[in-house]
Amino acid sequence: MLTLAEAARFPEMQVGAETHRLAAHPDRVPAAMLLPAAFEEEFYRRANLPEQLARLLAPLNPARLDEDLLEELAEKAQALVRGSSLLDDAVQLFYRALGNAGLSVGEVHVRRPGGREVEAARVTPPGTPALHAVKRLWARDWTFEALLARLDDTGSIGLEARPTLLLAGPPGRPDANLAAELGTGAALVNGLGLVGLPDR
Template identity: 55%
Template sequence: MYTLSEAQGLPEYLVGAESRWLGRYADLMPSAFVIPSGFEEGFYRHTNLPPQLSALFAAIRPQRIDEDLLEPLCVQAVALILGSALLDDQVQQLYLALRNAELGSGPVHLRRPGVRHSQLAQARVPGTEVLHALKRLWADDWTFVAVLDRLDTSGSVALEAAPVLVIRGDAGQPDAELATRLKATRAWMNAEGLVGLE
């Protein structure tokens, strides 16, 4: 897990382009941290999900998609993700990151960098609600709409592991708060003649 400040200097595949950009303004952001793509990859690998998902969708032909067949398979895939457990080490890493970011209570939302869709959780120590929201976010990648989109665009149901932002507040609230703070900072820099020096 990485703070936004740490994300600024990390590879895009690990934390996402938006996380790196937000790292430049970490002091203006609400409490937040980044779950790297390797965390999701570890979940899939340790629960043996790739072969199970491959077997589940084996009958689907991207060249001629049978939507009636695809839809119930997606329901099964979502259940498979939600029913799979993270390793205890991963759970403890998430709980520690929540404590370090002071996100042990109140609303938080989880989303992929660069994506508006999110999952909301009401954080409570130790962080079980946030853990469940994370799994719901991962499961969203296996809904009918998401899988159909991948089949249409890439010709496969497969997906790449991706990072997740965990941010204090309801979805949209931190983004609006950041925009307001950045405007205020910009106005101050204009007044002081500092624009162009940032």
């Protein structure tokens, strides 16, 4: 788990271009941290999710897609992701990082760098609601819409792990004035500060 400053030392393709943009404004961004893609990948691997999801979604035929079946299986896939557990060591590492980042108390929200889909939580130590919000966000990759988009784009349901941002406060709202000031397509703010620069 990384602070934004630490994450900015990695290439954009690993941590997301938005992470670099946010890290460039440390005086404006409230408490935040980044879960690297490897954390999600480890969760999937340790819970044996790739095999379970492949087995669950095997009845789908991309060439002749049954959308009713896809909808039914998408709900089961999301439940599988949400219901799977991280190993205790990973959970404790997450809680420590959350505390170190100042995110173990109060409102937090999570989303993918560059993404607009958000999950929010009101957190108390050690941080279980934040962990649940992260898993809900990851489960969104298995919604009907997400699966259909992947099938349309690639002909496959396969998915690569991606980084996840955790930011203090409620989800941000667009601020056109700040976006213009920063020379970016969009800026998201909440009562604590700048929490999103999803577009250039």
